[in-house]
Amino acid sequence: MSFYTDVLNYEKVKTLAADIDHIDLSTTKIIKDPDVAAATALSIYNNNDISTEALIEAGKRRKKAYRKNNIIGFVPIYLTNHCDGECKMCGMRKNNDSLVRQFSTPSMIDEQLKFLYEQQHMRGVAFLTGEYNDGFARSANAFIVGYALRRALDFGFKTVYMNIGSLQPEYMEIIADFIKPEDRHRVAMCVNQETYNETMYTRFMAQEGDAFKANFKNRIDSHDSWSKMGFVSHQIGSLLGVNKDVGEEVAGLIAHAKYLMSTTAKTVFFSLPRLNPALGTSNKKLVQDDALVRVIATLAFVAPESAVMMTTRETRELQDQVMPLLGCLAPGTPEVGGYLNDPEMMPNNEKVAQFRISDTRMPRDTFERVEANTEFNILDFVSENNRAETGLVANH
Known part of the structure; x- marks a missing residue:
């Protein structure tokens, strides 16, 4: 059984x-059946009789019941901005000649891990790269990412993530070889589908001939392969604005x-x-704030056992909301x-960055502000009150 073959059916x-x-x-109640849950979410999102305000309140209640006052925190580390993909909306696309390409050395990886662990007090970190067509390049990238994941675990990070594009089992095996079986619950694979509409995916995500990135089914099937290898954490996602039908x-x-x-x-x-x-796709966001908030509230209500994620691509005002x-x-x-x-401040140079961020505060500042001004606790972040007890020396 696979999600692509047996479940994904928008008409149904x-x-x-x-x-x-x-x-x-x-x-x-929690709806477990994928079709029924999807239909419920679609009905809620499209129902004008359900106000966004009422949906927010319901989503808050459901989220708190399942996640208490806890919010998971992690910080991304880009290992490279090289990519073979030709995704039209991405700053890392292969044909973007204005982007200065960069690549991390092992010492750069270690220095950033040390900084995030000791100075930013993080215990969750993610590694990101581009996607590659050549099999050798995919194997080499999997080896580098596996090394980085292992280094993060050895430093003392509790949870590590990787966002390196869709993967077939042979490349997952290279990564898995760096992860002890007892650590596999600590490693999450992040593969955003970008859009669940296959036709729109083909238009936006790759040109003909860019076979690996253009393979819609392979992208979805990455998560099935990850599950079969005994890993239990997944990040899925949509790039809102690619598909005009946000409900889909x-x-x-x-x-x-x-x-x-x-x-x-x-x-x-x-x-x-x-x-x-910032990537030249539009003079304004195609999905406005009110629509994004409604999407988030719908997901929180229908799937409170899962976790809606936000990055600092969004403003601190929207984060607070x-x-x-x-x-x-x-x-x-x-x-x-x-x-x-x-x-003191995160850089965001268009000549080297994948995209523009709205909030350039350092991670520690973001999380300390949340804990100081709300009832929420940030997991995988050592708050100020706990630092003396836990120590700050990395296990390198």
Whole structure:
């Protein structure tokens, strides 16, 4: 069984959604069936009789019941901005001649891990790269990422993530060889589908001939392969604005999450980036703030056992607005080696960064502000009150 072959069917979901005549926002039940959950989410998102304000309150209640006052935190480290992909909306696309390409050395990886562990007090970190067509390049990248994951675990990071594009089993095996079986629950694979509409995916994500990135099915199947190898943490996501039918993305995300939770998944994160005007896609965001908030509230209500993630691509004002609905916050710079220059502010140079961020505060500042001004606790971050007890020396 696979999500692509046996579950992903928007026409079926729309038919089921059309038959829903009532939504109980006071419910405490969790819908486990992927089709029913997707139809419920689609019905809620498209229902003008359900105000966004009412949906936010319901989502807050559901999220708090399952995640208490905890929000997971992690910080990205870009290992390289080289990529063979030709995604039209991405600053790292292969044909973007204005981007200065960079690559991390082992010492750069270690220096950034040390800085994030000792100075930013982080215990969650993610590694990001581009995607590559050549099999040898994919193997080499998997080896480098596996090394970085191992180094982070050895430093003392509790949870590590990788966002390096879709992977076939042979490349996952290279990475898995660096991860002890007892550590596999600490490693999450982040592969955003970008859009659950296959036609739109082909238009935006790759030119003909860019076979690996252009393979819509292979991208989805990465998560099935990850599950079969005994890993239990997944990040899925849609790039909002690629598909004009945002409801289709809501339905796809919910169906995918519920499917993964029915297999081996213990944790599923939702990533919801928007097309960024800094990349020349538009003079304004195609999905406005109110629509994004409604998407987040819908996901929090229908899948409170999962975690909606937000990055500092979004403003701190929007972060504050949706904080009670979030399960994960990930501040950081999209530059290679971006934590090595200025310890007070994250850089965001268009000549080397994948995209523009709205909030350039250092991760520690972001998380300390959340803990000081809200009721929420940041997991995988050592708060000021706990630093004396835990110590700050990395295990390198």
